[in-house]
Amino acid sequence: MLSCPRALRFPLLAAAVLTFALTPLGGPVRADAPHPAVKALKAAKPERVLFVGNSYLYYNDSLHNHVRRMVAASGLSDMKTLKYKSATISGAMLFDHNIDGYLEPGKLRVKDPFQVVVLQGFSAAATKKDHPPKFAATVADFAKKIQAAGGETALYMTHAYVKPHKKYDPDMIRAIEKLYVETGNAVGALVIPVGLAFEEAYKRRPDMKLHQSYDSSHPSLDGTYLAACVVFASVYGQSPVGNGYDYFGKVDKDTAAFLQQVAQDTVKRFYGR
Numbered sequence: 001m002l003s004c005p006r007a008l009r010f011p012l013l014a015a016a017v018l019t020f021a022l023t024p025l026g027g028p029v030r031a032d033a034p035h036p037a038v039k040a041l042k043a044a045k046p047e048r049v050l051f052v053g054n055s056y057l058y059y060n061d062s063l064h065n066h067v068r069r070m071v072a073a074s075g076l077s078d079m080k081t082l083k084y085k086s087a088t089i090s091g092a093m094l095f096d097h098n099i100d101g102y103l104e105p106g107k108l109r110v111k112d113p114f115q116v117v118v119l120q121g122f123s124a125a126a127t128k129k130d131h132p133p134k135f136a137a138t139v140a141d142f143a144k145k146i147q148a149a150g151g152e153t154a155l156y157m158t159h160a161y162v163k164p165h166k167k168y169d170p171d172m173i174r175a176i177e178k179l180y181v182e183t184g185n186a187v188g189a190l191v192i193p194v195g196l197a198f199e200e201a202y203k204r205r206p207d208m209k210l211h212q213s214y215d216s217s218h219p220s221l222d223g224t225y226l227a228a229c230v231v232f233a234s235v236y237g238q239s240p241v242g243n244g245y246d247y248f249g250k251v252d253k254d255t256a257a258f259l260q261q262v263a264q265d266t267v268k269r270f271y272g273r
Contacts (some may be wrong), residue, residue: 036183046115053120066228073245120156126179143187152188159198165216197266229263
């Protein structure tokens with residue numbers, strides 16, 4: 001059997017080790033994956049945050065409540081100073097929202113302007129033929145108004161449907177990823193990779209129940225918890241791993257630890273942090 005000369009063996013080994021070390025947990029970045037232009041917000045520790053979307057946000061005691069509690073548990077800020085609001089409409093698309101009213105100081109009982117506004121689109125925004133351009137146009141319009149009001153825009157990348165949803169498509173998440181990253185890059189918005197975290201969690205543990213069993217679309221409590229971890233890691237640049245928030249004991253310790261790690265790995269890989 002031929003053996004590799006000693007001079008060649010060690011450089012090859014070193015290269016392999018280096019490649020492994022530089023590859024984030026959860027696997028390498030796909031060669032065809034779109035890259036986000038914005039990797040962090042200018043506001044390092046925002047305390048006034050508005051979420052705009054639909055039932056994907058308000059299920060399970062509302063995403064904004066979970067993120068707010070997670071921020072408080074991390075010690076970055078306390079509950080009294082965190083002014084989190086959520087404006088949601090069932091089944092809504094972004095253009096259904098009155099963003100001008102939301103941004104008016106004091107309108108939502110927050111005296112000062114929101115520092116960050118998180119926009120979440122319709123679940124099928126990336127897959128219906130006429131929806132992507134409408135989504136992109138609405139985000140562009142909203143982003144200008146958010147900036148004029150003194151805030152930053154972030155896009156909440158939705159998760160894909162799972163079986164047995166009648167519109168299940170294994171490539172749906174790729175269409176969602178493309179739409180959100182391209183739209184975010186066009187307006188200079190931070191893209192929050194929630195959908196990619198759902199995909200990663202299912203790859204690691206196919207038995208996870210991140211969707212409601214009755215519709216295979218809306219998030220379960222664990223799905224909302226995972227989303228909160230991703231939002232926390234993306235917006236604040238802090239790892240959710242080890243965060244003590246568990247929704248008052250309703251998310252078990254092992255599940256919380258797993259979802260926190262998935263969120264951190266996904267965010268690290270997505271932004272290249």
